[in-house]
Amino acid sequence: MAEARVGVVTFPGSLDDRDALRAVAFMGGEPVAVWHQATTLDGVDAVILPGGFSYGDYLRTGAIARFAPVMAAVQEFASGGGPVLGICNGFQILCEAGLLPGALIRNRGLAFVCRWIHIRSEGLPGSADAPRGEVLHIPVKHGEGQFVASAEELERIESEGLVAFRYCSAEGMVDERFNPNGATHGIAGVRNEAGNVLGMMPHPEHAVDPDLGPTGGQHVLEWLLAAARARVGAVT
Amino acid sequence: MKFRFEVLVSLKEGLLDPQGKAVQNALPTLGWSNVSDVRVGKHIELVVEADDEAAARSQVEEMARRFLSNPVIEDFRVLAAEEA
Numbered sequence: 001m002a003e004a005r006v007g008v009v010t011f012p013g014s015l016d017d018r019d020a021l022r023a024v025a026f027m028g029g030e031p032v033a034v035w036h037q038a039t040t041l042d043g044v045d046a047v048i049l050p051g052g053f054s055y056g057d058y059l060r061t062g063a064i065a066r067f068a069p070v071m072a073a074v075q076e077f078a079s080g081g082g083p084v085l086g087i088c089n090g091f092q093i094l095c096e097a098g099l100l101p102g103a104l105i106r107n108r109g110l111a112f113v114c115r116w117i118h119i120r121s122e123g124l125p126g127s128a129d130a131p132r133g134e135v136l137h138i139p140v141k142h143g144e145g146q147f148v149a150s151a152e153e154l155e156r157i158e159s160e161g162l163v164a165f166r167y168c169s170a171e172g173m174v175d176e177r178f179n180p181n182g183a184t185h186g187i188a189g190v191r192n193e194a195g196n197v198l199g200m201m202p203h204p205e206h207a208v209d210p211d212l213g214p215t216g217g218q219h220v221l222e223w224l225l226a227a228a229r230a231r232v233g234a235v236t
Numbered sequence: 237m238k239f240r241f242e243v244l245v246s247l248k249e250g251l252l253d254p255q256g257k258a259v260q261n262a263l264p265t266l267g268w269s270n271v272s273d274v275r276v277g278k279h280i281e282l283v284v285e286a287d288d289e290a291a292a293r294s295q296v297e298e299m300a301r302r303f304l305s306n307p308v309i310e311d312f313r314v315l316a317a318e319e320a
Binding site: 223 | 249303
């Protein structure tokens with residue numbers, strides 16, 4: 001079976017592209033570096049928009065990156081059902097691009113947060129091996145990770161089950177005490193209606209290798225690789 | 237002709253503004269305890285070359301809608317056109 005090829009986009013100011021490429025390889029995929037000036041995705045089976053501070057976070061986080069040349073190809077890939085994972089700054093870019101609902105604003109306490117936390121999976125899209133309720137130990141590191149949406153949009157996100165992850169205790173209890181940034185309803189990650197685009201503030205790419213610490217990120221990379229493998233050999 | 241505009245971008249009413257709140261909470265420590273509703277936004281100045289003011293203004297409004305603000309969380313106002 002051919003390996004799933006996962007493209008990782010590097011924007012000016014991306015920081016976690018190397019870790020994302022390494023995490024893909026560690027989890028058994030074939031990592032493909034994609035430059036922000038690229039106009040095609042070179043036939044990859046999945047895309048990761050990594051964390052960092054693209055374009056210095058100027059104007060708004062992700063606001064300038066969403067108009068980078070490669071984003072037209074990412075938009076097309078996503079609307080064709082291609083699996084896309086946005087991590088941290090990548091999540092912010094996907095929201096700015098309108099591929100995910102809501103937006104990320106300054107953390108409630110204004111401080112940059114950088115620590116290990118827990119999130120509860122609310123069920124990853126289209127993945128049988130991602131049981132609802134699983135608690136993942138995973139790091140966050142961001143200044144603008146407070147998820148917000150209008151009241152009507154929030155109701156739609158909740159009623160259509162678009163919440164992928166919520167901040168929680170080690171036991172899986174969702175409570176404001178475990179919310180690192182004030183995110184509405186403790187939302188740490190959301191998906192789109194079709195289920196092929198996922199954005200999250202925590203960093204799965206930093207949490208896959210047991211030699212380096214907890215491995216809560218494996219769950220997310222497994223989802224992405226399973227979705228990518230389903231496309232290998234598919235007529236596109 | 238060149239026209240100068242100011243675009244004011246602010247977080248939507250009803251969205252908690254963490255920066256505004258931090259500023260507001262700091263004011264009483266300086267002795268100003270009668271201040272409320274502090275909101276922090278962005279002020280963008282720009283000059284547009286166009287045939288007339290109406291064309292320039294409509295371009296600025298489109299730029300504000302598509303790029304300078306995020307309609308999910310922000311409102312904007314276009315102010316004070318003058319020939320630059």
